[in-house]
Amino acid sequence: MSENKILLIKACLEDLSTELLMSIFDYLTSIEILVTFFNLNKRFRLIIYYYLQSGYRLTQFNLNNTNYLTYKHFCKDILPNLKSIITSFQLGSNYYYGQIDYFNQYELIRLDSLTIHLINPNTIIDILQKFLNYNRLQWFDKINLIIDEETKGWNEQMPFCVQNIPVRELRITGKK
Structure with missing residues (x-):
């Protein structure tokens, strides 16, 4: 696509009314909105803040089906x-080595829920060790593994007990 066409598209987007942009946002996830529009200009950033604050879309992020490049850009x-x-954060089965490192670079002082779906047991050990290294587990009061329909609570031996069990979800829930 030529540079003139890109400029034309950008100019057209910037000319849309706030109401029309918000209608477009209704069809996108909060991650898609932020990754696509957040750094365009100040007007878009203000519209995004206003739009996403309603319904808590700005405070709860589901990164379940997000590819690594999008995740890296977001972080x-x-x-x-x-x-x-x-x-709140949800990470999905597209877990890539190093995601927790990006995630742990920032002190998320209001984070009270972290859910990681469909991950292998070795990854669980890595994630829990990263959280222990960053001293983040003290923020949470409940850590559960969901294995099929069974929920196992946290104890010191859990990471070693689940090494060969397929885990559906790791849920770390904060202090209320």
């Missing part, structure tokens, strides 16, 4: 601007 460019208001 590097967007998360620093939102770190003081995020309350």
